[in-house]
Amino acid sequence: MQEKILILDFGSQYTQLIARRVRELNVYCEIYPFNHYPALDASVKGVILSGSPFSVRDEKAPQPDLSSIKGKLPLLGVCYGAQYLAHYFGGEVKASNKREYGRANLSFVDNSCPLFKNISQHSQVWMSHGDTIEVLPSHYTVVASTSDVENAAYRIEGEETFGIQFHPEVYHSTEGTALLKNFVVDICGCKQDWTxxxxxxxxxxxxxxxxxxxxxxxxxxxxxxxxxxxxxxxxxxxxxxxxxxxxxxxxxxxxxxxxxxxxxxxxxxxxxxxxxxxxxxxxxxxxxxxxxxxxxxxxxxxxxxxxxxxxxxxxxxxxxxxxxxxxxxxxxxxxxxxxxxxxxxxxxxxxxxxxxxxxxxxxxxxxxxxxxxxxxxxxxxxKRHPFPGPGLAIRILGEITKEKVRLLQEADHIYITMLQEEGLYDKVWQAGTILLPIKSVGVMGDERTYESVVALRAVESTDGMTADWCHLPYEFLAKVSNKIINNVRGINRVVYDISSKPPATIEWE
The missing domain is CATH 3.40.50.620 (HUPs)
Structure with missing residues (x-):
C-alpha cells in the first residue's frame, strides 16, 4: 500500500505547489477538495490544510469536517488552514492592521518543536493573508514569530497538529522545503520511497x-x-x-x-x-x-x-x-x-x-x-514541448479555415526550427505561434500590404500551472520575424507575447 499525504484544498493558488514540494521529497500526496476527501486508511500518514482566498470570518467560509483527522493524524494547517484551526477551536482571528503580505523574517523560532528542527532563527518566509491570529486557544503554543506577527506558527499540546501563517511551498520561503520535510518525514514518518x-x-x-x-x-x-x-x-x-x-x-x-x-x-x-x-x-x-x-x-x-x-x-x-x-x-x-x-x-x-x-x-x-x-x-x-490537445485550433483566434491552418503551420515551423537551430529549444518549456484575428498594414517593395499578424509565445515552467515568459534574445526574435515575413505570404507582422501565467494563460484560447 502506497503511503501518502492528503492535501485538503480550500482554493488557494498555491495548493498545487504544496503537492509538488511534497513530491520532490519522494513522498506521494494527493489533493482533494476540503469537503470531498476519501475515507482515511492506513496509507494516509498525515494531512495538510491549504490556504484559501476566503477569510475564516466570512459567512460562507469553508468548514471541513476534521473529526477523523485532528488529534488522530499529524496535521499541518497552512495560512487559512492555520487560521481555521485557531478560529474554530477557541481562538480569535481578526483583520490585520499590519503588513502580512510578501517577504518576512522569523524573529523567534522554537527549534525544540519538531516542525522547526534545524530552521534558522531569522529564516525568510512568505506571507500572503489579510487576517491574523490575534488570540490562540489555551492549549496552543507559539513556536515561531515575526516582528509583525506574533502567532506566525503554533503547535497544539498533546497532538501532532501544527499551524503556520506563512507559505512554505513558495520559493521565497527559503527553508520551506526543510520545514515540509520535517513534517512529512520526521513527524508523519513517510519513508521517501516514491520514485x-x-x-x-x-x-x-x-x-x-x-x-x-x-x-x-x-x-x-x-x-x-x-x-x-x-x-x-x-x-x-x-x-x-x-x-x-x-x-x-x-x-x-x-x-x-x-x-x-x-x-x-x-x-x-x-x-x-x-x-x-x-x-x-x-x-x-x-x-x-x-x-x-x-x-x-x-x-x-x-x-x-x-x-x-x-x-x-x-x-x-x-x-x-x-x-x-x-x-x-x-x-x-x-x-x-x-x-x-x-x-x-x-x-x-x-x-x-x-x-x-x-x-x-x-x-x-x-x-x-x-x-x-x-x-x-x-x-x-x-524533451518535446507540450502541445495542446486541440492543436492549432486554439492558436487560430476566431474561425478556422484550411488557409489559416496553412499560414500558421508555415510560420510555426520556422519559429520552432530556428529555436532548435539556435540551441534555444531545450531552454524553453513551451513555444508556439498564434494567428491573430486581425490584419495590419505593411509595405513590401513599393506595394502596400494588408495581411495577417502572428504572435510568438515562449514560456518557462515546470508543470504548466504557472509560467513566465522567456527572455529570448532580441537578435533571435528579429531573425525569426524577418524569416516568417519573407517566406510566408499572407503574414506581414510578427509580435512577441510577454505575459506570464497568472494572470494570462499559456495558450491564448
Missing amino acids: PDSFIETTVAELKEKIGEDRVILGLSGGVDSTVAAMLLHRAIGKNLTCIFVDNGLLRKNEFSDVLENYKELGLNVIGVDAGDLFLSRLAGIEDPEKKRKIIGATFVDVFDEESRKVKDAKWLGQGTIYPDVIESSSVNGPSQTIKSHHNVGGLPDYMKLKVVEPLRLLFKDEVRRVGKSLGLADKFL
Whole structure:
C-alpha cells in the first residue's frame, strides 16, 4: 500500500505547489477538495490544510469536517488552514492592521518543536493573508514569530497538529522545503520511497491486474504524456495495446508523418488515422474557444469509437491525462475554479462502450518526464514541448479555415526550427505561434500590404500551472520575424507575447 499525504484544498493558488514540494521529497500526496476527501486508511500518514482566498470570518467560509483527522493524524494547517484551526477551536482571528503580505523574517523560532528542527532563527518566509491570529486557544503554543506577527506558527499540546501563517511551498520561503520535510518525514514518518522506478513498478502491476487480458486502445498525440502512458501500458499488456494517432488537421507541419516514423522504434502497434477534413468541417464557422474545444473533444470520441470497432474485443481507452488537467477541470463548490475544459478529462459518452484507463492521472508534467526517462525513452520524446490537445485550433483566434491552418503551420515551423537551430529549444518549456484575428498594414517593395499578424509565445515552467515568459534574445526574435515575413505570404507582422501565467494563460484560447 502506497503511503501518502492528503492535501485538503480550500482554493488557494498555491495548493498545487504544496503537492509538488511534497513530491520532490519522494513522498506521494494527493489533493482533494476540503469537503470531498476519501475515507482515511492506513496509507494516509498525515494531512495538510491549504490556504484559501476566503477569510475564516466570512459567512460562507469553508468548514471541513476534521473529526477523523485532528488529534488522530499529524496535521499541518497552512495560512487559512492555520487560521481555521485557531478560529474554530477557541481562538480569535481578526483583520490585520499590519503588513502580512510578501517577504518576512522569523524573529523567534522554537527549534525544540519538531516542525522547526534545524530552521534558522531569522529564516525568510512568505506571507500572503489579510487576517491574523490575534488570540490562540489555551492549549496552543507559539513556536515561531515575526516582528509583525506574533502567532506566525503554533503547535497544539498533546497532538501532532501544527499551524503556520506563512507559505512554505513558495520559493521565497527559503527553508520551506526543510520545514515540509520535517513534517512529512520526521513527524508523519513517510519513508521517501516514491520514485519514478517505484511508480513504474506499482503502476505496471496495477494495470496488469485492472486490465487483465483485455485489449486497450490509446490515443497517441506525439507528446510526452501520451507516449509515456503508451509505454507503461505496453510494459503491462504488450500486444494487447493498439495505439491510434489521429491527424485532426490541426497538427504542426509534417507532424503526422514525423511522429509515426518516431514511434516505429518503440515497438508499439500504431495506426495512423487521417481525419483532418472531418475536424475542420465540424469547426467551420465556430469562433468561441470553449465550443472549439468541445467540438474537438466530441470528434476525437467519434473517431476513436469508429476505430475501436475495428479492434476486436477492445474494452479500454487509454489516455495521457495528467494531474494539472484534472485540477484545472475540477470545480467543487468553489475551491478550485474551472479555468478551461480539457477534452481528455471527464469520461466518455454512454454510447461508447470503452472504459477509461489513465496511467498518468496523478502526475505533474515534470514527473511524467522523469518516469519516461526511467522507462528508457529518448530525449526526442521526453524533451518535446507540450502541445495542446486541440492543436492549432486554439492558436487560430476566431474561425478556422484550411488557409489559416496553412499560414500558421508555415510560420510555426520556422519559429520552432530556428529555436532548435539556435540551441534555444531545450531552454524553453513551451513555444508556439498564434494567428491573430486581425490584419495590419505593411509595405513590401513599393506595394502596400494588408495581411495577417502572428504572435510568438515562449514560456518557462515546470508543470504548466504557472509560467513566465522567456527572455529570448532580441537578435533571435528579429531573425525569426524577418524569416516568417519573407517566406510566408499572407503574414506581414510578427509580435512577441510577454505575459506570464497568472494572470494570462499559456495558450491564448
